[in-house]
Amino acid sequence: MNLYFWPPQASLHAEHVDWLIGTFGLLVALLAAPVFILSAIYLVRFRYGRKADRSQREAGNVWLETSWAVIPFLLVMGFYVWSTRIFLDQQSPPDNALTIDVIAKQWMWKFQHAGGQREINELHVPVGRAIRLTMTSQDVIHSLYLPALRIKQDVLPGRYTQEWFTATDTGTFPLRCAEYCGTDHSVMGGRLIVQTPADFARWQAQAGADRSLAQRGHELFDRLGCAGCHGGNAQGQDAAVRAPPLAGLYGKPVPLADGSIVRADDQYIHDAIMLPNKQVAAGYKPIMPPYGNVLDEEQVTQLEAYIRSLGAGGGT
Amino acid sequence: MMGEVGRLQPQFPTLARQREADHFGMLIFLTTEVLIFGGLFAALFVLRAEHGAEYVKSSKAMHLWLGGLNTAVLLTSSAVVALMVEAVKAGGARLAKWLLSGAIALGLMFLAIKFTEYGLEYRDGLVPHLSPRNLHGGPDTLFMDLYFAATGLHALHVTAGLALLASLIWPFGAAPRDSSAVLAGNAALYWHLVDVIWVFLYPTLYLAR
């Protein structure tokens, strides 16, 4: 059995985090060392019965107190700045990141690629490319942990959270749930498989994606009767009931009935499908039926992909 | 425990110190009560911050005048209780008893109005889970959840306060023997707190615009 000591570093971020904890560890060891060393020395030198100079004992020293409070604090502050910068970087993925949707549920991870490929508990990604994971949960709070990349992010129900990375090494790495979620929490995991671009393309082709995410979404749109209100191509016309047009909606500002304006992002569309009367569009009645009990998060992701694909001109 | 109220306990050097300690202890206890409600207020403020327009809409649907009447009732009862403490200190046991009865009656009136309101809300379909006809499962439902939790918890405290006030009359009639108004003072403080909490709850829930 090989002795597993340090987790692999599969990204630059992982290297940065390791450097951070390594150097910070050195700093705190240096700050703590005097305590251990001096205590040991004092225990010997000033032991009861041992002759030593115990005269002029100080009961306090304000300069000493201030310096051993302020100096370590300032040193640690340096690391605070470094650490916070790394952290904030990890909150903003580059615009050209490849987006993969993640749906967590008790007790498995489902991944949906834009091209329609679906995976359970395994995530294939190309090396060297920024990957953005848009995640939500079907039920309780989970957390997607990729130790080799030194990242994790809680996955919440009813909300989208994200994490992003650029893997720099090919290989297979662990993927684990890191927020206690019930009976099979400890077996809710799998593998992150980082491949060369060529291998990844090959995998995509053979992953059995007959339809893209957006195409699946279009099918759902028709099958569930969304067209009945929102129109055949989601244009909003030739519909029996007046409903907002969806073409070109994604990313645009939406005036709401209460006077506020929100942006039509993933969260807005998600809520509009699951809890439509939470935010009613201005000029429309709150009569859309909620699909929270009809659809699961995967299907919502597909519908979102479809709506995203609708430019000003129409559907796919 | 019953017997001479406010007798010097062995751990206190003087009666004055003991009274200070009693008073101080009661104030700290009331602080903990404020913090319990604080959690609910925090939830309400977060809701207001994140869903302002819906919050205002839900607040407008509240029975503003009934709530206002309740506020007046509670403030009056607090004034009565304050008078009662003075009466006890002055040795007017009969007056104190009447004032206590008055305060208790006002407190019961508060509860009656509150439950009437609950009944109206049920009829109007604004009760989550039990009668949610007019709720949409979003922030409006959450508002009503917090409304019932907060006013329900408050009503529990009103009931506890009423029991405290009643204990000054029955069964042992502590008020007459409470020459330094120790028990009466503590019960009054509790009642004032219940009042103050309502004074904050009312605008938070009913007057959001």
Added chain:
Amino acid sequence: MTEAKSQVNPRMSQEAIPDTAEERVSYLAEGHTLKSWLTTTDHKRIAILFLLSITFFFFCGGIAAALIRLDLLTPAPDLLSNDGYNRAFSLHGIIMVWFFLIPSIPTTFGNFLIPLMIGARDLAFPRLNLASWYIFVLGGLATLATVVLGGVDTGWTFYTPFSSTYSNGAVFMALTAVFISGFSSILTGINFIVTVHKLRCPGMTWGRLPLFVWAHFATAIIFVLATPVLTIALVLVALERVFGIGIFDPRLGGDPLLFQHLFWFYSHPAVYIMILPAMGVVSELITNAAHKQIFGYWFVAGSAIAIAVIGFMVWGHHMFVSGQSAYASAIFSFLSIVVAVPSAIKVYNWTATLHKGDIVIDGPLLYALGFIGLFTVGGLTGLMLAMLAIDVHVTDTYFVVAHFHFIMVGGSVSAFFGALHFWWPKVTGRLYNDVWARLSAILIFCGFVMTFAPQFLLGYEGMPRRYHVYPAVFQPLNVMSSVGASILAVAYLLPFTYLFWSLRYGKPAGPNPWGATGLEWTTPSPPPKHNFETVPIVDKQAYCYPVGGRGEQSRPRTQKADDDG
């Protein structure tokens, strides 16, 4: 602060104080019936009642820990089922946090010593003190009921929506148990604050208070301000579970993060409840062992208050990856570094106290040193966790488990044992064998390090917490941890043997076997029911040990130095 003679409570000096030593009755001897114990209002007896109760729960939590570590010897789920394991760690957490650690030092040594240390006859509200114990027992019974009903599997943190909607365990009973225990905490907090304000004897100014008292005063502030927020958080979860209201359920428009905010707003200050009394104990033990004034009295006292106050501002560091805003996280990270400063001040001050001391290395000192060593490691790993980029990787892993066990167990429990040994002669009137005490302290330290140090590495390597089944590659470190746990178990049982033995066969202790300062050491061991015959009058600073000259032995030979049996 002297009182005019005529205003002094005539009872205090009129109590029939016996003239001869034989007639002095200790608090233990005043009534031998069960009823006398169960209806007592004597703070010393109530402390014993609490001591027995929390020891019982320590064992219950320990059994759960044993199950956990036994099961984790192998990667496979061979001892317990997944559900069974989840219940084991949940009950371990709930019992250890609310029924052992939070009450531990305050309700035992705090109750026993605070009146003695300030020259009072009892706490301000003795009946409230007894009520606090009964409420604690009621909460404890509810916890046992939870176990009987099949246990709870939400973790001690009760995160929603798992706890409010999905869990199948006895969640409501568990919530009730913790809810009830909160009131016990609040009553103790009120009692301590009022006592320290109002019952200090003449001459006992704030600046002369023992640091033990300062620590408990700061702790009491947290008891009173933080616990109510837990109360409401638990009530809301219970309402959601029973009535299906949607405060934490996104399907109904609620927000699961709201629970986390409410929960951690209490639970972070709660960890300071668990550590501040221990720090107070360490201040007493170090000054006594070194027979020297504490270095930086006001800095140590003030740092306790600073920890209590700043501790309320850092709760978001438990939520860095929860979906909380990045900027909020950055602020919480900063404040979490700030809160570490007062703790560092304390550790440096204790070290400086040893300088030019006159140090006797006995059991209590070894426990105090164990505290300093383990708390320092725990605290510094806490600083690591405060760093955002590090935390993202190690949060929810064994790194965090190791961190808090270093502080809670390595720190608080070591200090608890130190207190137990140091004040044992005062509480029981008996001396114990110090050789065994030193052995215990060392064994606890070694067992502890072996159990929890490997877990730091496990966490960094990527082993999440609350994992029943784990990847085989983590087994060697898990085995090491479990072996350490078995040593630790033996080490914790050891003091029970020789301490109990001392109850019957130990040498009677005099009033002050350690030659310590502090008003508690001016009373007989054990003290009489009303503590002091006459009101003490204080005219010296705390820890006013006689100063020795060059090469002189600065302390008189004490009874303890003679006793080597």
